[in-house]
Amino acid sequence: MYSFKNDYSEGAHPRILEALMKTNMEQTIGYGLDEYSGKAKELIQSLVGNTNANVHFLVGGTQTNQTALAAFLKPYQAAIAAETGHINVHETGAIEATGHKVVTAKTADGKLTPSLIKEVLEFHTDEHMVQPKLVYISNSTELGTVYSKDELEKLSDFCKEYDLYLYLDGARLGAALVSEKNDLTLKDIASLTDAFYIGGTKNGALFGEALVIIKEELKKDFRYMIKRHGGMFAKGRILGIQFLELFKDNLYYNLAEHADQMSMKLKEALQEKGYQFASDSYTNLQFPIMTNEEIARLEESFRFELIEKIDEDKSVIRLVTSFATTKEGVEEFIKKL
Amino acid sequence: MYSFKNDYSEGAHPRILEALMKTNMEQTIGYGLDEYSGKAKELIQSLVGNTNANVHFLVGGTQTNQTALAAFLKPYQAAIAAETGHINVHETGAIEATGHKVVTAKTADGKLTPSLIKEVLEFHTDEHMVQPKLVYISNSTELGTVYSKDELEKLSDFCKEYDLYLYLDGARLGAALVSEKNDLTLKDIASLTDAFYIGGTKNGALFGEALVIIKEELKKDFRYMIKRHGGMFAKGRILGIQFLELFKDNLYYNLAEHADQMSMKLKEALQEKGYQFASDSYTNLQFPIMTNEEIARLEESFRFELIEKIDEDKSVIRLVTSFATTKEGVEEFIKKL
Amino acid sequence: MYSFKNDYSEGAHPRILEALMKTNMEQTIGYGLDEYSGKAKELIQSLVGNTNANVHFLVGGTQTNQTALAAFLKPYQAAIAAETGHINVHETGAIEATGHKVVTAKTADGKLTPSLIKEVLEFHTDEHMVQPKLVYISNSTELGTVYSKDELEKLSDFCKEYDLYLYLDGARLGAALVSEKNDLTLKDIASLTDAFYIGGTKNGALFGEALVIIKEELKKDFRYMIKRHGGMFAKGRILGIQFLELFKDNLYYNLAEHADQMSMKLKEALQEKGYQFASDSYTNLQFPIMTNEEIARLEESFRFELIEKIDEDKSVIRLVTSFATTKEGVEEFIKKL
Amino acid sequence: MYSFKNDYSEGAHPRILEALMKTNMEQTIGYGLDEYSGKAKELIQSLVGNTNANVHFLVGGTQTNQTALAAFLKPYQAAIAAETGHINVHETGAIEATGHKVVTAKTADGKLTPSLIKEVLEFHTDEHMVQPKLVYISNSTELGTVYSKDELEKLSDFCKEYDLYLYLDGARLGAALVSEKNDLTLKDIASLTDAFYIGGTKNGALFGEALVIIKEELKKDFRYMIKRHGGMFAKGRILGIQFLELFKDNLYYNLAEHADQMSMKLKEALQEKGYQFASDSYTNLQFPIMTNEEIARLEESFRFELIEKIDEDKSVIRLVTSFATTKEGVEEFIKKL
Incomplete structure (x- = not known):
């Protein structure tokens, strides 16, 4: 049964495993202080255009x-997220587990805007309420949509004006950056946000962000926080080696491109057959509306997620493609429509 | 420079990587609900003699x-640990991060005894103090020592009598179970403790416990807790596949045996040369006392850890061997003594 | 400037202070284990009809x-509250500070219903989301409304069916129980909820719930939790003495009745003058809509809270009466309308 | 049965209750923003010699x-305390409840010194361990001892040098400041520490610190923290009024002086009869060693606390005097020796 359930159904791109194999018996220092991790950090600094x-x-996105x-x-500060944001819905209260409220804004396309954030700020007036301090966005979003450069610039300006941190969850950053709707680069993101992550797990790594x-x-003392939250990885070089490989010869972008292409193929076929979509996605998630039948x-x-009932007869499903999705799988699905 | 710094300096035993390679492009369900993880769980249930x-x-030990x-x-309950216990010293407050105090007992060999625990219980008299509820032990301990079956039975009986949970940190359980001083089996441990873990990271896995x-x-709802703490691994089968391989053909025990043998070789050589030890270890850690010179x-x-100053002239170092430690490395070290 | 800002603008009913004065130099045991607290507990057990x-x-409501x-x-469990619920809005994340998410339902009158809760339950499907476990309601609500016996019974039945705890925040329970819309007794509440509190601070005590x-x-070990959260009151008898006095000669109900009567006087006058209300309250809070002018x-x-902008011209204000509100204050306000 | 169990067995000094009575029906703003609290804050700023x-x-000390x-x-930072420190022993893990480890030093007299702290710092070397950041001391200590000006200066210098915060728990600051062994003033304490509290509960207030x-x-946003921890007191003026009264006409010092005098009377009588003491206290706690008989x-x-068994025959008891301890009570105790 072919699966469009998620973008982590397979292992890793073969080059990732080969890189691990090749370095396997070398001795390195633990906890990410090894040479491979060091090189991978430098590579990423250079890719994002910021050597500081x-x-x-x-290891993973929720972590x-x-x-x-x-x-x-700070303890009394809150994150602002879209109601559909991963931290609000799908992390079993991992943010609240650290003592922070997630306050939300309703948005149809999974994206936040300055005016949505402003409403949240205006509601929180004094010390009897939490203090919203960090804006959490994801790109691509949980609905497959992407932020344009103009949108991200406006968010960034707004956050600076209101002294908010802007944090971008890039679990699916690859899929976003190669989307036909994208006009952002890694460097743009690094200059417009305060922190963000580049997702490996959902784009061909065994795991890793x-x-x-x-x-x-x-920046200060962040490694203490990693350890405190159980995220200090003993054989840290395994993460470094993977990211070194992902960003060699454009592999990261190529894998994401494949995923998006497979997704767009599904989208076009579904559109041709007249299906409506719950979200207009140009990345590796598609949300067609179908009858229960x-x-x-x-x-x-096929395997896929059932996302939401629309009414008695219809529901939204989610189709996810990945670096590993085969043309045959996609074509078979289209044939079965 | 050969390293005796820890037991996670190398990658994984080659069979582990091969097993990942072989299954790499299969599609499975995520989050440990796949078939490989299922089989690995059954295998471990059978190895510990408890199908329930x-x-x-x-992913890791602190996690x-x-x-x-x-x-x-419960929120007001505390763990009891040896002062040298990993949760007390080397987890950057990961237990306190979840709201729990770690109360400690001083012990020369890193092991707890009923009488040490009883002292802690007697000190904690009422609701103005935390309520000690869980006994945390590690086997082998942070000092390389192991619990005998008799010792573990006595601890187990005591914990039952005083309504305490007995939890065993098995980060180095392999090294313990094949030590010449060991008379415990996995089945014994499963019948004498309330929970324990079998360490993979420090015994030849890429990672995993x-x-x-x-x-x-x-048992109830434990998966919620994993997710809440950022530990729900997307490609869960990577953990399942590793443990399936580790417990095939005795690999887990063989790897630990190699580590212990290399360690005993070091110990014997050091003893012959008249070195004293800060701990009398028969597992893969050795703690010789040496002059600073x-x-x-x-x-x-060589690379190794400096553990503690004894006086102005002498200190304790820690030598760690692993599944990957080479005879050549050990012999070279002995030669340099 | 007369204040309708809240129900804690004055000190305590004089009888409360007199009771403290009379017992002031007696020696008692600390932390609520004294005789006065004991008697007050027994009295409340008898009033709620449950000696167990x-x-x-x-000391206070948020605490x-x-x-x-x-x-x-449990750590991964969440409370369900109305979006307007005190724990969701006005406690600076005190619930999240203990690691728990508050999931919310939108409701116009501040009250929860089985169908609203059911929607929340159906949304939370598995271990990737928090597990809603406790239904938080307040009576009277933050909007001044009250639950009828029938409504509370339906909530109670629903919670039993779905294995949820039903918790009632009674910061303003006095005002609710003497409202003309009320048909509940303390005994009803004790038989329909799993836990609730009887508010003293907002009904004539110096402080105390x-x-x-x-x-x-x-029930188990609750005193440990009080101490852990900094709420164990050294001179506990001060709380016991106050509640003994509050429930002597019906004082608690008489004070609330006064507050509600003053409020209804305001409401009737406002209605006569044609004002609309943001909430149809029969307790000690009124929410008239007025022009900014x-x-x-x-x-x-007068002092009062500005609650919410309706549009450019109009806003909702909140008028709060208490045990201490004077007829003169109310009449003066009415005159100034 | 006369009680030497603690310094909160009685209510408040009568002047405290009178002050509450006199202001009882005035309307004030809530949450400590009232005029009385404002004046009390200014008074304390002036007493400690720091208008900033x-x-x-x-409400209480643990809170x-x-x-x-x-x-x-910060989340990964720890407090350093004497093993006997209140936060380490008698707060049911209230500090750990907020995610912080308390690391301890052994000390016979309940006092910390630079060299004790230095040992703790040297043990904590990197991000695999918590980062000690705040030194917690109490004055007088849990053993009745007091810090001299010289000792506090040395601690203060050390903390500045090592970038540590110095925090002083003044639950019994009154008893310390009037002790015959004291040479510190409130102004000294304010210039030598980063934060401290002046205890009311144990020195004649109904409650309050x-x-x-x-x-x-x-300083930033501290009121958010108070609310988040359930400590924002609705009728805040009750605290302000009490502290205004306590620091009028030297009342605070007079009450503490009485307590210390009663205690020294007990000490001298016990010494005369040849009793040994577990701690050499010149404040309101005495720790004589007595036979079980x-x-x-x-x-x-009499009522008092049994602190610790010395051996089969002897134990330490704790005698506590307060603002309310009567000469008759003390003399009766001495007679019964």
Whole structure:
């Protein structure tokens, strides 16, 4: 049964495993202080155009969000997120576990805007309420949408004006950066946000996320926070080696491009057949609306998530493609529509 | 420069990488609900002789301790540990980060005894103090020592009598179980403790720990806790596949045996040369006492940890061997003594 | 300037101070284990019709909510509250500070219903999301509304069916129980909820809330939680003496009745003058809608809260009456309308 | 049965209650923003000789310590305390509840010294361990001892040199400042520490502690922290009024003087009869060592704490005097020796 359930159904791109194999019996220092991790950090600093950026490799996305927000916020401060934001919905309270409220704004496309954030700020007036301090966005979003350069610039300006941190969850940053709707670069993101992470898990790594901290005041003692949250990886070089490989010969972008292309193929076929979509995505997630009957039929041959009931007859499903999605899988799905 | 710094200087045993390679492009469900993880859980249930045991795979030791203790303890309850216990010293307050105090007992060999625990209990008399509820031990300990079956039985009986949970940190369980001083089996441990983990990271896995929960009341909703603490691993099968391989053909024990043998070789050579030891270890850690001059000389050719100053002239160093330690490395070290 | 800002603008009812004066130099045991607190607990047990109820006296409302919810919930569990609920808006993240998410339902009148809760439950499907476990309601609500017996019974049945705890924040329970819309008794509340508190601070005490725990499994070791959260009051008898006095000769109800009568007097006058209300309250809070001009004029002579802008011209204000509100104050306000 | 169990067995000094009575029906703003609290803050600023000091009134000692340390420390930072320190032993893990480890030093007299702290710092070497950042001392200590000016200066210098905060728990600051061994003033303390509190509960107030924050970087947004920890007192003026009264006509010092005199009377009588002491206290706590037989006999007429067994025959008891201790009570005790 072919799976469009998520972008982590397979292992890693073969080059990742080969890189691990090649270096396997070398001795290195632990905890990310090895030479490979060092080189990978430098490479990422150069890719984001900021040699002062702090780069930390963590194992997964929730861990990265939790550790970063716990480090950046004072106890009484809150993160502002879209109601659909991963930290609000799908992290089992990992942010609250560190003592911070997530306050939310309703948004149809999963994206935040200055005016949505302003409403949140105006509601929080004094010390009887939490103090919103960090704006959490994801790119691409949980709905597959992407921020344009203009949108991110406006958010960035707004955050500076209101003394808010801007944090970008890049679990699917690859898929965003190669989307046909994208006009952002890694360098833009590094100059417009205070911290962000480059997702590996969902773009061909075995696992791993590269957190990039730009703002000076957020850098101090971050390794203490990683350890405190159980995220200090003993054989840290495994993360470094993977990111070195991902950013060699454009591999990271190529893998994301493949994922997006497979997704757009699905989208176009679905559009041709007249399906409506719950979100207009140009990345590796598609959200077609289908009758329960159609869904049941497709479930006989494919795995995917059921996202939301629209009414008694119709629901939204989510189709996810990845670096490993095969043309055959996509074509078979299209045939079965 | 050959390293005796720790047991995670290399990658993984080659069979581990091969197993990942072989299954790499298969599609599986995420988050440890895949078939490989399922089989690995069954295998471990059978190895520990308890088909009702709950098995969870986590990425690292601090993460496992943090998640388990946070799940097992009520907010006002504390863990009891040896002063040298990993959770007390080397986890950057990961247990306190979840709201729990670690209360300690002084012990020369890193091991707890009923009488040491009883003292702690007697000190904590009422609701103005934390309530000690869980006994944390490690086997082998941070000092390389191991619990005998008789010692563990006595601890287990005591904990039952005083309604305490007994938790065993098995980061180096392999090294303990094959030590010449050991008379415990996995089955013994499963029948004498309420929960424990089998360490993979320090015994030939790329990474990974298998937490085994025995006591019924500690099992409920544990996966929520894993996710809440950022430990839910997207490509969970990577953990399952590793543990399946580790427990095939006795690999886990063979790797630990190699580590212990290399360590005993060092110990014997050191003893012959008249060195004293800060701990009498029969596992993969050795703690010889050396003059600062000797240490300085050895540091020119080898990497190892400096543990503690004894006086102006002498210090304790720590030598760690692993599945990957070479005979040549050991012999070279002995030659340089 | 007369104040309708809140129900804690004055000290205590004189009988409260006299009771403290009379017992002032007696020696008692600390931390609420004294005879006065004992008697007050028994009195409350008898008033709520449950001699097995656990009664704890705490200093304030946020402290009570925080301590209770932290005690009742497992780390990954969440409270369900109305979006307007005190714990969601006005406690500076005190619940999140203990690691728990507050998930919310939108409701026009500040009250929760089974169907609103059911929606929340259906949204939370698995271990990637928090587990809603406790329903938090307030009576009277933050909007001055009250639950009818029928409504509370339906909530109670629903919570039992879905294995949820039902917790009632009674900061203004006095005002609710004497409202003309009320048909609940303390005994009803004790038989329909799992825990609730009887507010003293906002009904004539110097300070103090009486938490009543009904459900057996929530009682254990609660005093540890009080101390852990900094709420163990050294001279505990001060709380006991106050509650003994409050429930002597119906004082508690008489004070609340006065507050509600003053409020209804304001409401009727406002209605006569044609004002609309943001909430239809029959307790001691009124939410008239006024033009900014009217508000500015009234602010010259009275203190009250500005709650919310309706549009460019109109806003909602909040008028609060208390045990101490004078007829003269109310009449003066009416005159100035 | 006369009680020497603690210094909060009675209510308040009568002048405190009278002050509350006199102002009882005045309307004030809530949460400590009233005029009385304002005046009390100014008075304390002037008494400590620092008009920039931030003064906050809280209800109790554990609450004050918990809120202050949670505000001052970053998540991975720890407090250093004497093993006997209140935060380490008698707060049911209230500091750990906010995520911080308390690391301890052994000390016979309950006092910390630079060399004890230095040992702790040297043990904590890197990000695998917590980062000690705040030195917690109490004056008088839990053993009744006091810091001399010279000792506090040395601690202060050391803390500045090592970039540590110095925090003084003044639950019994009155008893310390009037002790015959004291040479410190409030102004000294304010110039030598970064924050400290002046205890009211144990020196004649109904309840209440005045936290004084000196160091600029610790002041920001502290009221958010008070609210977050459930310590924002609705009728805040009750705290302000009490502290205004306590520092009128030297009342605070007079009350403490009485307590210390009663204590010294006990000490001298005990010394005359040849008793040994577990601590050489010149404040309101005495720790005589007695045979179990003597203790049993005294317990027939008096209440006091049994602190610690010395051996099979002897134990340490604790006698506490207060503003309210009567000469008759003391003389009766002496007669019964």
